[in-house]
Amino acid sequence: DGGITQSPKYLFRKEGQNVTLSCEQNLNHDAMYWYRQDPGQGLRLIYYSQIVNDFQKGDIAEGYSVSREKKESFPLTVTSAQKNPTAFYLCASSIAGTGAEKLFFGSGTQLSVL
Amino acid sequence: AQSVTQLDSQVPVFEEAPVELRCNYSSSVSVYLFWYVQYPNQGLQLLLKYLSGSTLVKGINGFEAEFNKSQTSFHLRKPSVHISDTAEYFCAVTPRPAAGANNLFFGTGTRLTVIP
Numbered sequence: 134d135g136g137i138t139q140s141p142k143y144l145f146r147k148e149g150q151n152v153t154l155s156c157e158q159n160l161n162h163d164a165m166y167w168y169r170q171d172p173g174q175g176l177r178l179i180y181y182s183q184i185v186n187d188f189q190k191g192d193i194a195e196g197y198s199v200s201r202e203k204k205e206s207f208p209l210t211v212t213s214a215q216k217n218p219t220a221f222y223l224c225a226s227s228i229a230g231t232g233a234e235k236l237f238f239g240s241g242t243q244l245s246v247l
Numbered sequence: 248a249q250s251v252t253q254l255d256s257q258v259p260v261f262e263e264a265p266v267e268l269r270c271n272y273s274s275s276v277s278v279y280l281f282w283y284v285q286y287p288n289q290g291l292q293l294l295l296k297y298l299s300g301s302t303l304v305k306g307i308n309g310f311e312a313e314f315n316k317s318q319t320s321f322h323l324r325k326p327s328v329h330i331s332d333t334a335e336y337f338c339a340v341t342p343r344p345a346a347g348a349n350n351l352f353f354g355t356g357t358r359l360t361v362i363p
Contacts, residue, residue, distance in 0.1 A: 142288070166348055173256065175337060175353030176291075191349065223290055225348065233281060233341045233351040234298065238290030 136160065139224050139239035145247050146211065146218055154209045154242045156224035162237070163229035165207035169193060170221040170241075179222075182207055183229050211244060219245050249274040249340050253354035260328055261362050268323040268357045270312075270338035278340040280321040282312055285335040285356075294336070297321065308332065333361045 137158045146152045156165065164183045168176040178191030182201040196215025201207055207226075211218045224239040254269040272278065279298050283291040295306025302314040312323045321338060338354040 137290070139290075164348065173355055175251070175339075175355050177353075178349060178351075181349045189349070225290075227348050233279065233339065233348045234293075234296050236293070236348045236351070238292070240290045241288065243288070 137224055137226055137237055137239035139222075139242050142240070142242060144242055144244045146244060147247050149213045151210055151212050152218075152244065154211070154222055154224075154244070156207045156209065156239060157205055158207075158224075158226045158237075158239075159205060160226055160237060161204070162226035163204070164227045165201070166225040166227075166236075167191075167197075167199065167207070167209045168223045168225065170223060176223065179209065249278060249342060249350075249352045251338050251340055251352055251354035253338055253357050255357050256355065257358045257360065259360045259362055262330055263327045265326050266324065266328050266332075266359065268336050268338075268359065270321045270323065270354060272319050272321065272338075272340045274319075274340060274342065277343045279343060280312075280314060281339040281341075281351075282306065282310070282321070282323050283337045283339060284308075285337065287334075291337065294323070328359070328361045330361050330363060332359060334359060 140155045166181040167179040180199045182188035198210045222242045227236045250273045252271045260266045281296045282294040285291050295304045297304045297314045305311045335356045341351045
């Protein structure tokens with residue numbers, strides 16, 4: 134079955150540590166996205182990529198970094214510069230140019246600070 | 248710029264009763280409108296969308312929504328809820344034409360709790 138796989142499901146970060154969240158899709162989608170979800174808030178866009186080897190900052194990119202070396206993969210690194218990393222992180226993908234009506238989401242990673 | 252307001256953060260309702268989840272938006276341009284559902288520890292699943300045409304949109308799981316341009320609203324309704332409808336519901340908008348999902352604006356969500 135085609136879909137988006139996020140791992141791990143739960144992740145813990147120590148102070149000053151960088152952690153990487155994995156997102157893999159086998160839908161052959163060009164575009165991939167990372168959102169952050171906090172309780173009582175909507176989703177906020179961190180980074181997105183419309184094509185391999187290219188990505189753009191979203192609304193809250195500070196303290197995060199991404200790479201897009203392969204079409205299937207869009208890992209997100211939460212760096213030590215992100216002072217409030219505890220949140221639920223959602224990865225999504227779509228066919229480039231189709232917009233929000235064709236967006237597929239992964240099942241998320243819950244990141245917590247120890 | 249676009250913004251979305253979901254007026255109710257929590258809505259408790261008894262099983263088999265009707266429910267309405269409210270969504271209002273603000274935009275200087277025409278928009279597409281969406282409702283998503285999120286079950287615990289899951290990603291978002293598209294319930295329904297309004298792109299054009301009839302203002303009454305039917306979605307999955309018996310939900311429907313009506314686009315009201317004059318009131319800038321897109322309220323979600325279901326005539327009879329089930330326990331399995333307990334979830335978080337998000338309204339979202341994107342400006343036309345939606346070239347990419349990077350311009351998707353979400354509301355803060357409404358937690359629907361169905362009481363047996």
